[in-house]
Amino acid sequence: MGLKEDLEAKPACHPRACAIQDCLGRNNYNESKCSHLIDALYECCDAFYRKHGDDATSASCPKANLLRLKMKQRQEGIK
Numbered sequence: 001m002g003l004k005e006d007l008e009a010k011p012a013c014h015p016r017a018c019a020i021q022d023c024l025g026r027n028n029y030n031e032s033k034c035s036h037l038i039d040a041l042y043e044c045c046d047a048f049y050r051k052h053g054d055d056a057t058s059a060s061c062p063k064a065n066l067l068r069l070k071m072k073q074r075q076e077g078i079k
């Protein structure tokens with residue numbers, strides 16, 4: 001699915017959160033093997049907050065301020 005479809009899922013970004021869980025299960029919970037999927041979830045969640053505002057909620061997304069912190073840390077190489 002693409003970003004538009006994932007944003008329209010109920011809850012928003014849920015397919016991307018499920019993809020992370022599937023990946024972790026297949027890889028003995030080695031997060032480094034699934035980091036591309038974590039980045040994809042964060043991309044979706046960021047788009048969700050840009051569309052609906054920072055007070056919106058989705059069970060699949062961290063709160064907006066935590067999401068931005070995690071995205072910044074990942075950009076700086078802090079996992």
